[in-house]
Amino acid sequence: MSLQSMRIVSELLQARAKDSGKRVFCSFRGQQTTCEQLLAGVQEMAGALRQAGAKPGDRVGLMLGQSVEHIELFLAISWIGATVVFFNPHLKSAGIELQLNSSRPRVLVANRVHADAIRRALPALATPPSVVWFEDGVDGADEFHLNVLLRTSRAVTIAAQRSLDDAIVISYTSGTTGAPKGAVLSERFYWVATKNAAILSDAQRDDTILLWEPMCNGNAWPIALMALHKGPRIHIVERFSASRLWDQIAEAGATKFHYVGGLVNIILAQPPVDAGRNNSISIAWGSSCPADSWRRFEDRFELMVREGYGLTEAQNYTHMNLHGVVGSIGTPVEEFDSSMADHQGKAVGPGVVGEIVLKPKSPSVAMTCYWGAPEKTAEVLRDRCVYTGDLGMVDQAGNFYFKGRKKDAMRRRGQNVSAWEVERVLNAAPDVEDSAMIGVDSGLGDHDQEILAVIKLRDGARADPVGIIGFCAEQLAYYQVPRFIQFVNEFPRGPTQRILKKEIAANLENAWDAEKAGLKPKRTV
Numbered sequence: 001m002s003l004q005s006m007r008i009v010s011e012l013l014q015a016r017a018k019d020s021g022k023r024v025f026c027s028f029r030g031q032q033t034t035c036e037q038l039l040a041g042v043q044e045m046a047g048a049l050r051q052a053g054a055k056p057g058d059r060v061g062l063m064l065g066q067s068v069e070h071i072e073l074f075l076a077i078s079w080i081g082a083t084v085v086f087f088n089p090h091l092k093s094a095g096i097e098l099q100l101n102s103s104r105p106r107v108l109v110a111n112r113v114h115a116d117a118i119r120r121a122l123p124a125l126a127t128p129p130s131v132v133w134f135e136d137g138v139d140g141a142d143e144f145h146l147n148v149l150l151r152t153s154r155a156v157t158i159a160a161q162r163s164l165d166d167a168i169v170i171s172y173t174s175g176t177t178g179a180p181k182g183a184v185l186s187e188r189f190y191w192v193a194t195k196n197a198a199i200l201s202d203a204q205r206d207d208t209i210l211l212w213e214p215m216c217n218g219n220a221w222p223i224a225l226m227a228l229h230k231g232p233r234i235h236i237v238e239r240f241s242a243s244r245l246w247d248q249i250a251e252a253g254a255t256k257f258h259y260v261g262g263l264v265n266i267i268l269a270q271p272p273v274d275a276g277r278n279n280s281i282s283i284a285w286g287s288s289c290p291a292d293s294w295r296r297f298e299d300r301f302e303l304m305v306r307e308g309y310g311l312t313e314a315q316n317y318t319h320m321n322l323h324g325v326v327g328s329i330g331t332p333v334e335e336f337d338s339s340m341a342d343h344q345g346k347a348v349g350p351g352v353v354g355e356i357v358l359k360p361k362s363p364s365v366a367m368t369c370y371w372g373a374p375e376k377t378a379e380v381l382r383d384r385c386v387y388t389g390d391l392g393m394v395d396q397a398g399n400f401y402f403k404g405r406k407k408d409a410m411r412r413r414g415q416n417v418s419a420w421e422v423e424r425v426l427n428a429a430p431d432v433e434d435s436a437m438i439g440v441d442s443g444l445g446d447h448d449q450e451i452l453a454v455i456k457l458r459d460g461a462r463a464d465p466v467g468i469i470g471f472c473a474e475q476l477a478y479y480q481v482p483r484f485i486q487f488v489n490e491f492p493r494g495p496t497q498r499i500l501k502k503e504i505a506a507n508l509e510n511a512w513d514a515e516k517a518g519l520k521p522k523r524t525v
Contacts, residue, residue, distance in 0.1 A: 008187045009078045009168065010159035012228040013039055025227050026068060026211075026234040027252070033068050035228075038075075045069070045076035046156035048149035053130050054107045056081030056160050059170065061100070061108035062216070063087035063118070064134060066238050069146075070215045071224055073109060078187075081160030082106075083167045085182070086216040089114065090495065095180075097121035102372060103170055103182055105129045109146070112137050164188040165364045170371050171218050171312050182371035183312045186364040190225065193316040196333050197222040198230050200306050200320045201256050201285040207232035210254040212240040214495035222316050223258060232256070240497055242266050246275035257303075259286035261498045262427075262434050264293050268300065269433045269458055276301060287317075288402070291327035292428040309402055314358050314366045314386045319400050328399040329392075332358075335365045338400065340392055353403050356392040359385045391418065408501075410439035410449045415479040417451065422472075422480055426453055429471040431461035434491060436499050440484065440506055452506055453482035456491060463487050465512040469519055478521035486511040 007015070013035075016025075021036035033041070054060050060077045062084060064070045077084045085103045087096065089111070096117055100108070101124075108129040110118055115133070119140070122128040133145045168190055170182040203209065203226050211234050213220040227234050235252035245267060249257065259267075263286070270276075285306035289297070298305055308317040309329035319338065321330030332338040339347050340354030348354040360366045366386050369377040380387055391403040404420030411417070419437040426435035434456045439449035457463065465485045472481045492503035514520070 006164055006188065006191045008162050008164060008166075009075060009190065009225070009228075010162070012225070013042060013075055013079075014159070016228050016231075020231065023231065024233050026071070026224070026236055028066070028068050028236040031068070038068075038072065040155075041069070041072040042075045042079055043155040043157050044150055044153075045072045046079045047153035048132070048146060049073075049076055049080060049082070049107060049109075050156060051149050051153040052107045052132050052144055054080060054082050058082045058106035059085050059103050061085045061087050061103065061105040061110075061129065063089055063091075063096075063108065063110035063114055064215065065089060065111055066215060066236055067134075068236070069134070074215070074221070074224075076156075078162070078168050079159045080156060081162055081166075083170060083184075085170045086172065088172075088216045088495070089214070091117070093117040093120040097124050099172055099180060099182075100125055100129065102172075102180075107132060109134060111135065162187060164191070165368075167368065169218075169221075173312060181373055181376050183367040184369050184371050185312075185367055188362075188364045189315065189367070190221065192333075192335055192365055194222040194225040194229050196308075196315070196317040196320065196335075197285075198226050200308050200317055200322070201226075201258070202283055202306075203230045203232050203256065205231035207255045208253050209234055209256045209258070210249055210252055211236045211258075212248075213258065213260075214239070217496055218312055218316065219258065219260060219496065239495075242270050245270075246273055246279055249279055249281060250275045253280060255280055255282055257281050257284045259284055259289065260496050261288050262290075263497050264289050264297050265427060265434055266497060268293055268297060271459075279303070287329070290424065290427055292424070294326045309356075309400070311388055311390065312367065313380055314360075314388065318358050321399075325399050327401060328395075329402050330400060331398055332400070335361055337361065340394060341387075345387075350394050350396050353391055353393045355406060356388045356390045356400075356402075357385050358388060391420075410451070412439075412442070412449055412451060412479045415477075417480050422451065422453070422476065422482065425472055425475045426455065426468070426482075429468050431458050431464070432456075432468065433458045434499070436491065436501055436504060437482070438501060438504060438506055440508060450484065451480070451482040452484040452486060452508070452511065454486045454488055454491075454504055454506075456488055465514075466517065466519065469514050469521075473521045476521075481514075481521040483514050484508060484511040485514075 016035040017039035024032045025035050025038045109132045112133050112135045131143045164187045167184050169185045172180040172182045281303045283304050307321040309319040310316045318336050319329045337359040341357045389406050393401045404418035408419040422437045436454045438452045440452045442448045442450040492500040
């Protein structure tokens with residue numbers, strides 16, 4: 001796509017308000033918002049943010065739940081030439097303090113439910129932000145509530161001048177291997193992310209897209225912005241609900257649905273309902289659809305799966321599978337070259353697993369940097385490439401396959417074991433709904449671990465650890481077969497339903513032990 005056809009977010013918003021003003025942009029809680037109303041709301045929010053002290057070049061934090069006003073605030077921050085910093089609503093005071101110290105926003109807009117945690121975090125900051133509470137209530141020093149600001153401020157009707165290279169978002173990673181890092185993402189990044197999400201989902205003007213993703217998550221915004229790019233209507237729900245999903249889709253008249261992670265298996269585990277059998281979804285698109293569930297998901301719900309791959313540091317989608325090759329993440333999008341590299345950074349050929357390396361074809365398509373962390377940036381952005389930390393493989397036909405995360409792995413008896421590989425087999429075992437592989441102490445030193453498989457069974461299933469181990473032994477190398485199995489009723493999950501491994505409490509004393517049961521996987525050589 002040419003640079004001339006790209007537009008910054010404020011230009012897109014003004015164009016849709018002009019040519020499609022009466023068209024519904026989104027619906028939420030029974031209320032519809034047109035493109036004209038959205039623009040007016042954004043301009044009013046821009047005035048409120050200005051009155052709270054936000055200026056061009058500042059950073060503005062958002063710690064909010066789902067709402068149309070959340071979208072208006074996101075767009076308003078760009079409108080005044082500032083940068084959005086998302087704060088996950090699940091953060092507690094320590095996490096809030098860490099992220100505030102890193103990003104140093106001028107203003108933080110938050111729901112009052114987080115007041116205690118935010119107020120505990122503020123005294124530790126050298127330059128605390130002004131806090132704008134989303135709801136009315138009693139304000140402290142340097143605190144406002146949004147409704148008062150909206151009543152007393154003047155709308156900002158002229159958008160700030162911005163370029164495609166200007167930062168629109170600082171998106172913090174989960175911090176699984178250290179402190180969270182803030183990826184700086186440009187207007188161009190979001191244009192490309194939205195354009196490719198529209199291609200993968202085949203978004204059309206007459207579509208309705210269900211938006212369940214928490215708005216603190218990067219997956220939500222290319223979906224919301226699709227309505228400004230391509231014109232589909234967005235239907236927002238409070239949160240993902242596996243039991244109510246098909247009813248929500250029916251209520252919305254949704255035609256497209258986005259999935260992430262293990263969501264496909266969670267949905268498949270639900271009992272059949274009429275709304276699921278006669279649903280309106282034509283395409284489900286996303287990433288990490290289990291290969292073993294791909295066709296079952298398509299056949300049961302009579303839809304098409306469109307799989308992709310991406311990461312915060314590069315793009316929401318750097319690869320897209322538009323041809324239905326089961327298990328494949330597809331081929332690189334037009335903005336990237338993609339290859340595999342060994343541990344020394346040298347390219348490897350077809351059929352060989354290596355680290356996925358991405359080379360953007362133009363500046364600021366990928367993240368600009370990690371905010372305030374040049375050393376961490378240099379680890380990921382090298383030689384004009386993005387080193388993803390993810391493992392992959394490309395076949396002779398040029399189809400790419402995801403093979404797990406380098407950092408979600410362990411060493412067992414001198415062999416590297418990928419959690420993704422083990423979990424893929426565990427999730428295909430009879431009666432298993434979902435699983436997580438965790439490395440636990442083997443007693444043989446810091447560089448050797450045993451495998452604990454934490455498993456959630458399907459409703460009504462009987463625990464059969466011997467059967468699960470036998471199933472694994474048929475499909476995995478001897479060193480990949482779990483020694484311990486721990487059954488759980490539920491997994492701790494993040495807002496996108498990703499399993500939070502850091503929050504799983506390993507309980508080896510009560511776990512089933514294959515060695516004690518006399519089961520030891522046999523070597524094939």
